Amino acid sequence: xxxxxxxxxxxxxxxxxxxxxxxxxxxxxxxxxxxxxxxxxxxxxxxxxxxxxxxxxxxxxxxxxxxxxxxxxxxxxxxxxxxxxxxxxxxxxxxxxxxxxxxxxxxxxxxxxxxxxxxxxxxxxxxxxxxxxxxxxxxxxxxxxxxxxxxxxxxxxxxxxxxxxxxxxxxxxxxxxxxxxxxxxxxxxxxxxxxxxxxxxxxxxxxxxxxxxxxxxxxxxxxxxxxxxxxxxxxxxxxxxxxxxxxxxxxxxxxxxxxxxxxxx
Numbered sequence: 001x002x003x004x005x006x007x008x009x010x011x012x013x014x015x016x017x018x019x020x021x022x023x024x025x026x027x028x029x030x031x032x033x034x035x036x037x038x039x040x041x042x043x044x045x046x047x048x049x050x051x052x053x054x055x056x057x058x059x060x061x062x063x064x065x066x067x068x069x070x071x072x073x074x075x076x077x078x079x080x081x082x083x084x085x086x087x088x089x090x091x092x093x094x095x096x097x098x099x100x101x102x103x104x105x106x107x108x109x110x111x112x113x114x115x116x117x118x119x120x121x122x123x124x125x126x127x128x129x130x131x132x133x134x135x136x137x138x139x140x141x142x143x144x145x146x147x148x149x150x151x152x153x154x155x156x157x158x159x160x161x162x163x164x165x166x167x168x169x170x171x172x173x174x175x176x177x178x179x180x181x182x183x184x185x186x187x188x189x190x191x192x193x194x195x196x197x198x199x200x201x202x203x204x205x206x207x208x209x210x211x212x213x214x215x216x217x218x219x220x221x222x223x224x225x226x227x228x229x230x231x232x233x234x235x236x237x238x239x240x241x242x243x244x245x246x247x248x249x250x251x252x253x254x255x256x257x258x259x260x261x262x263x264x265x
Contacts, residue, residue, distance in 0.1 A: 018213065018264040020203040024256050026194035027249065030171065034188045035162040036060060040178045048176050051196075052167040058178060058190055060163035069156045072149055079146040086139045093132045100125040165190055172196045199250050200230070201262055204243035207236070216264035218248060225250075 038060040047057055104121040107113045113121075167173070175192040178184055201220075205213060210232060218227045233245040248262065 020262045021259055022201040022203050022262055024199045024253050024258050024260060025202060026196050026256060027198040027200055028195035030193040032191040034184045034186060034190050036159055037185050038163060040180055040182045040184060043176060043178060043180050045176060047173050050173060052169055052171045052173055054166055054169050056164045056166050058165040062160045062163040065156055065160050072153050076149045079142060079149060082142050086135060086142060090135045093135050097128040097132045100128040167193055170197055197252060199253050201248040203246050203262055204237055204240040205246050206243055210244060213264040219263040219265055221260050
């Protein structure tokens, strides 16, 4: 009789150890912070508590950036045209160089030409060569200017993009922090959003139980499921001492934040 009571007590203990409770958490949490500084020109508060429609939610002042971007694009077009003209110049100078070089090579060893005549041919060849070198140098300089402009344009476009904050359609907008007219700094909170396409359960399991639950079937609110453990932390939790964080990803529920019972049998 004593053995039976002892056995029942052990079974009860094991059953208790394999039973947990967790809220239905969103699959992912997003905490969007500002990557730039500036005044907030507009905020779409109508989207708060709804799914994003991929439109701009927060617009930070980018008017000066857009003006500078237009100036840089204008300079880029001038640079491109300059490169085209220099390339044409190089072709022309190269033809003159080849003519001058061939002309000098034909006479430089002829006895019938005087030294003065040969020097004149050589001088024409060297002048053409110098013109060719200058044109090539000018091309390299203009290409460097173009590369610098492209870098500045990319940087400015990135800044403009970061001042127009939007999220993809599947993201649920939970909270919007700034108001129109606020000045936000780098790192200021902008938006809290969730991915509600799925849910996850978070439980904390004693180290001795980790190996056991891996082999067991997961029950949600008493119903058998095909779910598997998604993650097990290797380091004990700081708040739940000697316990390890375990996450289970499940299908999208009808209602998030509801408390559910998780069992391993």
